[in-house]
Amino acid sequence: MSLADSLPLLLLALAAEAALGYPPSLYAAIGHPVTWIGALIGRLDRGLNREGASFALRKAAGVLALGLLLAVTIALAAIVQSLLLKAGPLGLVPLALLASTLLAQRSLHEHVAAVAEGLESGGLEGGRAAVAMIVGRNPQSLDEAGVCRAAIESLAENFSDGIVAPAFWLGLGGLPGIAAYKAINTADSMIGHRTPRHLAFGWAAARLDDLVNLPASRLTALLLVSAAALDREADARGAWRAVRRDAGKHTSPNAGWPEAAMAGAIGLRLAGPRVYGEMRVEAPWMGDGRAQTTAADIRRALALYRKACWLLWGLAAAGALFAWF
Template identity: 75%
Template structure:
């Protein structure tokens, strides 16, 4: 019944917003991402042979992706089946488990740390904090670059760290959310265009692009909706930036929430970026100012909190509607 995964999603969003993933739990048993990551690392070590041809490594990567999805997906399905047999208590337990697949609180905390780092520790404090959430070379960033990097990370991770797992939880219940998280973790670990992972990680990267398509569009719309509720933001400019710039981003998905956030705040995001010693040329998202600062991070966080609230409201509305239609 459609109402059940939507009810699960609504409760999971509420639980995660309230308590996040407690540090004590992480220290005691780790996190689903770390468990999935251990599986991915083992498959990468055993199947990704450097003496194999690119074609063979691509096939090995495809087989690895199947295993990465099958193992946690089967476990999640078994857990959901067991919990479904114990009624409301089972739904509540499933919601607590599903909340670990979302990252509303932790994303807010990490981005707020960049704002605080800039205000309390200057450029070096901001660089250190932003290095925790982005892969680019922090030494190449000035204060405006640090601020833009934090806001870009907030926008992109709102899509793939919150809206996407929420979408797949609402569609497929606990197994749907776990399958998404497994695929997204695989992309983050092996979906890079490096000599080691160009071929082996091809399937993981392409699959992650595919499953993030609906969420990236929904995330952009939620940011537009949030901008309409804030006097310091512009929903019209957010929508214009999406239409003009989102498709120009080097990622088929990241440009949508980044363009929305840039337009809403009157900023320019993305553009050329440096990862290690490599400079990546990319289009700018938005046509505002590039000189972002800690106050802009504050404004972005306010939009983010409202967008998360809109996501919760949408989930609850769909759950109630599905329940009413099922009667």
């Protein structure tokens, strides 16, 4: 698929996902493409990750599992794309609807907004219940400010790997591109952990996920800085300063970029020490603003996020026009 096709496809997919999301009734009936990918990863994990094998063999098995996952995912996506494009330009519409299922603009906004609503209507326990749906840390360890920071951090990081990164790979490689990205990202979330079972087997998934997210994390930071320049209540200079100073300090090679940009833009401190289960992680702070955040700060972050999404749409539209002419 050429850029003259993939960039209009990207614009249509972004619009479709923002307008429709993924209907709960459809999820109940057939699941979601990510759950299908997850089911395949689970089968590969059970079949190839032998606990009695050596570290080197389990690492090789993880590379094989990732290769099989990508081969199946890319092949199926390429077949579907080829069949739909045989209908000509009209085939872009159903193709965009399929691709839109692998984007998360609407659902991310809804889940983060639910945290603000939970705090406002149900107090701390309402906020904890809502934030537990989107973060892996122990919600009972969070006070109100911690709940708010967790929601804003999740918004920033998931803007990168749930929207900008899949959009980037969709624009570059069509449906196979976005499907391959989601397969890698899902594999990392399922097996890319430093646990006894997955330290070796998940090595390839974790490293490849870091690599494919590199361009999008930087682009996300630029989108947030640019969005801050369009927002009277945000600070574009502060966002840029935080990115330059703090992004590289994060324990992740990618998460620090959007988190630092978001923190600097709305005058907060994000990341920092947090608790996952019973384990405390000592992480550096992103930004140099206040750490005592409120539900109002979540809504400010959401307003900035919406502007950044519009800018992403603008980039897709500009790219489509450039590719056509």
